[in-house]
Amino acid sequence: MARRYNGHMNGEQYLGNKAKKQVHDLDNEKTGANECQIDEIIRAGNDTPFSSLAAAHGAGYADCDYCLK
Numbered sequence: 083m084a085r086r087y088n089g090h091m092n093g094e095q096y097l098g099n100k101a102k103k104q105v106h107d108l109d110n111e112k113t114g115a116n117e118c119q120i121d122e123i124i125r126a127g128n129d130t131p132f133s134s135l136a137a138a139h140g141a142g143y144a145d146c147d148y149c150l151k
């Protein structure tokens with residue numbers, strides 16, 4: 083998979099899911115029914131772009147268990 087240019091995303095490396103307050107690394111995305119589900123997050127309108135992990139953490143987002151562990 084790859085960085086996104088749809089929803090609220092414009093090529094940023096990190097995508098926050100504002101529903102779960104969880105951040106994903108799109109350069110290390112894991113695909114599958116129980117994994118990152120990035121496209122589901124974008125479809126739900128819950129995607130929030132971050133250009134750095136520090137910015138996501140500063141906004142209170144926790145690391146995804148799949149792509150950031």
Ligand SMILES: [Zn+2]
Pocket residue numbers: 105106107111112117118146147148149150
């Ligand atoms: Zn993830």
